[in-house]
Amino acid sequence: MALAAARRLLLHAGSRLGRREAVDGARRFANKRVLVETEGPAGVAVMKLRNPPVNSLSLECLTEFTISLEKLENDKSIRGVILTSECPGIFSAGLDLLEMYGRNPAHYAEYWKNVQELWLRLYTSNMILVSAINGASPAGGCLLALCCDYRVMADNPKYTIGLNESLLGIVAPFWFKDMYVNTIGHREAERALQLGTLFSPAEALKVGVVDEVVPEDQVHSKARSVMTKWLAIPDHSRQLTKNMMRKATADSLIKQREADIQNFTSFISKDSIQKSLHMYLEKLKQKKG
Ligand SMILES: CCCCCC/C=C/CC(=O)SCCNC(=O)CCNC(=O)[C@H](O)C(C)(C)COP(=O)(O)OP(=O)(O)OC[C@H]1O[C@@H](n2cnc3c(N)ncnc32)[C@H](O)[C@@H]1OP(=O)(O)O
Numbered sequence: 001m002a003l004a005a006a007r008r009l010l011l012h013a014g015s016r017l018g019r020r021e022a023v024d025g026a027r028r029f030a031n032k033r034v035l036v037e038t039e040g041p042a043g044v045a046v047m048k049l050r051n052p053p054v055n056s057l058s059l060e061c062l063t064e065f066t067i068s069l070e071k072l073e074n075d076k077s078i079r080g081v082i083l084t085s086e087c088p089g090i091f092s093a094g095l096d097l098l099e100m101y102g103r104n105p106a107h108y109a110e111y112w113k114n115v116q117e118l119w120l121r122l123y124t125s126n127m128i129l130v131s132a133i134n135g136a137s138p139a140g141g142c143l144l145a146l147c148c149d150y151r152v153m154a155d156n157p158k159y160t161i162g163l164n165e166s167l168l169g170i171v172a173p174f175w176f177k178d179m180y181v182n183t184i185g186h187r188e189a190e191r192a193l194q195l196g197t198l199f200s201p202a203e204a205l206k207v208g209v210v211d212e213v214v215p216e217d218q219v220h221s222k223a224r225s226v227m228t229k230w231l232a233i234p235d236h237s238r239q240l241t242k243n244m245m246r247k248a249t250a251d252s253l254i255k256q257r258e259a260d261i262q263n264f265t266s267f268i269s270k271d272s273i274q275k276s277l278h279m280y281l282e283k284l285k286q287k288k289g
Helices: 002-013 059-074 105-123 140-146 174-184 186-195 201-207 216-231 235-254 257-269 271-288
Strands: 019-023 026-030 034-038 044-049 080-085 128-133 135-138 150-154 212-214
Touching: 034 059, 044 059, 044 216, 059 105, 080 216, 105 140, 105 235, 105 257, 128 140, 128 216, 135 140, 140 174, 150 201, 150 216, 174 186, 174 235, 201 212, 212 216, 235 257, 257 271
Parallel strands: 044 080, 080 128, 128 150, 150 212
Antiparallel strands: 019 026, 026 034, 034 044
């Protein structure tokens, strides 16, 4: 409830939490966890996630992300968005594990509703979305990239990308799976989902999780040149085509949003799933020590 009110305030009052300012002719607005700048080709915004240390998609981050997208959708001068990260070496660590561990069912339901909302807004966006994947991109991080129309990834073998949910002892929801199938085909998706494969950039390119791999210092310039190419297509025909390609996948979640929330809430509340998440979080901690 409080988040919904904050969302309305941010969206309509615009400048209270989300500041809009002019910098060298470029416009920018920033929430705490998402920075949006208009720069480069006309009509293009660059959206940078900045939720250190790993750009995990906490409830606050999801909300700010969704609001920023909504603002851009409402700004008729914006035709394309480059999605990238301000956290060195990390695109996004995906959903915030601490939102799914040790909380109550009402919290899980609220969290999942916001995950769905961001996904629907990204996946069905009328704007051209290009991701400049400049770091690790597991699970929900990969999901963000998969929503884009084109994916450029930095050629750094330390960075991996994929839907690795099964490694955590959880299961990718059907709409994550559908988008994976749409992107890499049924056989590759089936194998990668079961194994929880995290692909290196070269592997991701081979299997089709990303469209291009370039030297790390060229990720942004490549994303911009890709955007320029896409901007040359008339919006109405591109948008109608995108809608035709994506509508069925989006509709299958829209039809059953409430059931999906209930399914998530009961799944994630199970003792066995909480135990798996606990073990995974411990493993992340031990990796450091
Ligand atoms: C029907 C039911 C359906 C259920 C479906 C639920 C779907 C879930 C989709 C998801 O997105 S689940 C999240 C999956 N994410 C991951 O597996 C990524 C885990 N993280 C990593 O592998 C690494 O952290 C990294 C991203 C490769 C970065 O490595 P690095 O060495 O740079 O940092 P760390 O030291 O590992 O991490 C720093 C700090 O951040 C914490 N952290 C990492 N990832 C997350 C996360 N996703 N959520 C919350 N917190 C995260 C990590 O624990 C460290 O915390 P500390 O307090 O500093 O120890």
